[in-house]
Amino acid sequence: MAIEHPRILLVDSYDSFTLNLASLLKQSIPNCIIYIIKNDAFTIAQLLPFLPAFSAVIVGPGPGSPENDRDVGLIKDLWNLGEHSVLPMFGVCLGLQSLCVAHGAELKRLDVVKHGQISRVQHTGTFLFQGVGTVRAVRYHSLHVVLRQGGCIEQLAWVDDGAENGHVVMAVRHTSKPFWAVQYHPESVCTRGGGVEVIQNFWQLAQDWARKVQPRTTPWNSSLQEMFGDPWPSFLRARPRMPISQFPGVTTAVLDLPHITVAAVCELFGVCNEERPFVCLDSAAQPGRFSIVGSLMPESLQITHFVGDNSVSLTRGRHTSQEILGDRDIWTWLSDFMASRRVHEGHPDIPFWGGLIGLLSYEMGAHSLCTVKGKRCHPDVNFVFVERSVVIDSATGRVFVQSLIPNDHWIAETTKAVSGLNSQPMRPGLPTGKANITLPNKDRYLCRINAAKEYISAGDSYELCLTARTTVSLPKSTSWRRYQALRSKNPAPYSAYLRLHPTTLLSSSPERFLSTSRPPDSVFHLRPIKGTVRKAPGVTRAVAEEALAGSVKEVAENLMIVDLIRHDLHTIVGEDVEVKQFCVVEEYETVWQLVSVIEGRPSVQDGLLGWEMLRSSLPPGSMTGAPKKRSVEILQTLEDDERGIYSGVFGYWCVGMGSDWSVTIRSCFKLDDDSSDSETWEMGAGGAITALSDAEAEWEEMVVKLNSVVGAFT
Ligand SMILES: C=C(O[C@@H]1C=C(C(=O)O)C=C[C@H]1O)C(=O)O
Numbered sequence: 001m002a003i004e005h006p007r008i009l010l011v012d013s014y015d016s017f018t019l020n021l022a023s024l025l026k027q028s029i030p031n032c033i034i035y036i037i038k039n040d041a042f043t044i045a046q047l048l049p050f051l052p053a054f055s056a057v058i059v060g061p062g063p064g065s066p067e068n069d070r071d072v073g074l075i076k077d078l079w080n081l082g083e084h085s086v087l088p089m090f091g092v093c094l095g096l097q098s099l100c101v102a103h104g105a106e107l108k109r110l111d112v113v114k115h116g117q118i119s120r121v122q123h124t125g126t127f128l129f130q131g132v133g134t135v136r137a138v139r140y141h142s143l144h145v146v147l148r149q150g151g152c153i154e155q156l157a158w159v160d161d162g163a164e165n166g167h168v169v170m171a172v173r174h175t176s177k178p179f180w181a182v183q184y185h186p187e188s189v190c191t192r193g194g195g196v197e198v199i200q201n202f203w204q205l206a207q208d209w210a211r212k213v214q215p216r217t218t219p220w221n222s223s224l225q226e227m228f229g230d231p232w233p234s235f236l237r238a239r240p241r242m243p244i245s246q247f248p249g250v251t252t253a254v255l256d257l258p259h260i261t262v263a264a265v266c267e268l269f270g271v272c273n274e275e276r277p278f279v280c281l282d283s284a285a286q287p288g289r290f291s292i293v294g295s296l297m298p299e300s301l302q303i304t305h306f307v308g309d310n311s312v313s314l315t316r317g318r319h320t321s322q323e324i325l326g327d328r329d330i331w332t333w334l335s336d337f338m339a340s341r342r343v344h345e346g347h348p349d350i351p352f353w354g355g356l357i358g359l360l361s362y363e364m365g366a367h368s369l370c371t372v373k374g375k376r377c378h379p380d381v382n383f384v385f386v387e388r389s390v391v392i393d394s395a396t397g398r399v400f401v402q403s404l405i406p407n408d409h410w411i412a413e414t415t416k417a418v419s420g421l422n423s424q425p426m427r428p429g430l431p432t433g434k435a436n437i438t439l440p441n442k443d444r445y446l447c448r449i450n451a452a453k454e455y456i457s458a459g460d461s462y463e464l465c466l467t468a469r470t471t472v473s474l475p476k477s478t479s480w481r482r483y484q485a486l487r488s489k490n491p492a493p494y495s496a497y498l499r500l501h502p503t504t505l506l507s508s509s510p511e512r513f514l515s516t517s518r519p520p521d522s523v524f525h526l527r528p529i530k531g532t533v534r535k536a537p538g539v540t541r542a543v544a545e546e547a548l549a550g551s552v553k554e555v556a557e558n559l560m561i562v563d564l565i566r567h568d569l570h571t572i573v574g575e576d577v578e579v580k581q582f583c584v585v586e587e588y589e590t591v592w593q594l595v596s597v598i599e600g601r602p603s604v605q606d607g608l609l610g611w612e613m614l615r616s617s618l619p620p621g622s623m624t625g626a627p628k629k630r631s632v633e634i635l636q637t638l639e640d641d642e643r644g645i646y647s648g649v650f651g652y653w654c655v656g657m658g659s660d661w662s663v664t665i666r667s668c669f670k671l672d673d674d675s676s677d678s679e680t681w682e683m684g685a686g687g688a689i690t691a692l693s694d695a696e697a698e699w700e701e702m703v704v705k706l707n708s709v710v711g712a713f714t
Pocket residue numbers: 465467511529530531532622623665666684685686687688705
């Protein structure tokens with residue numbers, strides 16, 4: 001017998017959890033094929049003729065209100081389909097609200113909004129809840145519905161929020177049409193008992209209805225294919241073939257030098273000459289392990305690009321040329337660049353063999369979600385192609401000297417020079433000169449926290465990572481020494497010194513954004529941080545655990561980003577996404593942080609997939625909040641300046657096709673200016689604002705993060 005492949009249409013309201021729902025559908029509805037459209041992709045009139053090709057429609061969650069056309073698009077019309085067009089539909093959150101509002105329910109704001117919080121859901125044990133036991137479900141909502149007595153919408157589940165919100169509807173069904181919906185999020189990683197179980201029941205009910213009603217169906221055809229595109233996950237099928245690399249291999253010498261310092265290698269490679277570019281990715285604390293120092297040559301290629309430009313700048317030494325991108329964007333240009341330099345063999349014990357090292361701005365990600373205004377003074381893309389490098393493995397004390405240049409005499413010279421290096425302590429002596437620090441205005445920041453909370457109460461966002469800029473001006477000094485000061489004040493696993501004119505970036509980031517191990521068997525790994533407590537006398541691990549892992553507010557903040565990152569991973573990886581670590585307290589130099597780890601394994605191994613993953617997941621969710629698109633739009637109105645380098649990412653993309661990117665936080669950067677005898681460093685700091693945020697405490701948290709960098713100037 002032929003296997004049946006039910007086609008499911010999933011309507012996305014620009015939420016950041018939609019693909020988690022798609023993955024849950026795949027687990028719950030045998031052999032289903034899922035097509036995803038945005039709620040404003042078509043009008044209902046355009047969609048109507050095609051609906052008989054689907055077995056069911058899933059109306060997903062989203063920001064905003066079911067009463068606002070801009071937020072719900074065609075969703076509101078789906079619930080009013082005529083008798084002959086009706087088909088089984090299942091709503092989630094905004095989906096439930098729009099179903100109920102379309103049938104006369106009253107929409108209200110919750111007194112105490114629930115975002116990333118888990119509630120015990122009571123239910124009738126019927127329909128969606130047939131055979132379902134205890135449900136503990138994650139909620140992401142500010143709005144709720146009050147059903148009309150005697151109407152056609154019947155309650156199937158509810159929570160009792162006690163003094164906070166009283167009775168809140170959690171699931172409903174239509175009494176005569178095949179419509180069901182839940183207010184909670186069945187797809188959240190922390191929902192128990194009401195996920196697969198409830199979707200399986202929905203599917204059973206949908207099939208029962210179809211057997212009874214025998215709705216008109218149409219087979220799949222080319223015009224449907226054109227209208228709805230490929231089913232999810234579609235990315236892998238759409239990939240063009242990778243160009244063949246003509247690039248030779250990498251030569252490596254391995255040394256046992258357990259006492260060598262990263263600083264000594266940097267100084268050997270000329271870091272003190274501030275005129276020249278320099279790159280060092282420095283694992284200055286656990287869990288960082290490998291440090292990478294580039295040995296750049298005068299002809300090393302620097303690649304820069306500004307968002308909005310149709311060209312890429314290529315600089316070798318003093319010579320710069322522009323290459324027109326034409327019909328490629330910068331991501332594709334860089335993909336092609338790296339594909340033609342792919343190397344298949346290098347030392348298996350290290351993650352980097354050579355390749356691009358550099359940074360991407362926040363706006364490089366944000367502009368794919370909404371319009372970004374103006375042009376920044378720092379390039380949005382700034383990389384150097386590193387042919388010669390040293391990788392230091394802090395776990396084994398081994399040092400790898402390697403070059404992509406065939407027969408490179410530099411290997412022998414460097415092996416000798418590195419072996420002869422003293423394990424000198426870092427040179428003391430901070431640059432002197434009084435720093436003039438311009439902090440964010442506290443009153444304004446507090447006002448913005450309240451404005452952010454208002455957006456959250458209205459249902460426009462579940463969490464907003466609000467940030468502000470600080471500047472430090474002082475007489476010109478050496479940035480390398482400044483980096484040493486930052487490194488000793490705040491040693492961090494993802495520290496970096498990147499001198500890529502016109503930008504110099506000093507980083508002491510605790511946060512890895514994304515690492516993708518080398519194919520085959522590539523694993524994509526993300527480590528979002530949400531939840532910060534300042535270290536102070538008496539703040540022991542136990543105290544920090546109570547304040548972070550034991551706090552509903554902090555766990556909710558973290559969970560929202562974990563769910564968002566699961567969705568981001570599903571975009572490229574497909575179904576295989578797993579939360580490996582949930583809300584664990586980690587110790588850093590100045591703070592305790594709450595950290596989760598999410599991993600994905602792409603079902604097809606392709607060298608460029610890691611790059612596609614980066615492209616589709618910037619800006620980092622921990623720096624925006626959720627849902628990402630609406631949150632980025634709101635943050636643009638709440639923050640004075642573009643973020644630029646701050647809250648973008650920096651890291652490498654290896655010629656072996658692995659990559660590692662950190663979030664540019666706890667960092668400062670400056671625009672290099674030879675003509676001035678002073679310099680101005682910029683830094684950002686902020687934190688996640690949720691409905692549970694206390695404005696004063698958020699200000700304090702921002703200052704704590706800021707001080708981990710400002711400390712290098714005072
Ligand atoms: C915004 C910053 O940090 C982000 C916010 C955090 C939080 O809200 O706890 C933690 C780490 C980062 O994702 C920053 O350091 O400036």
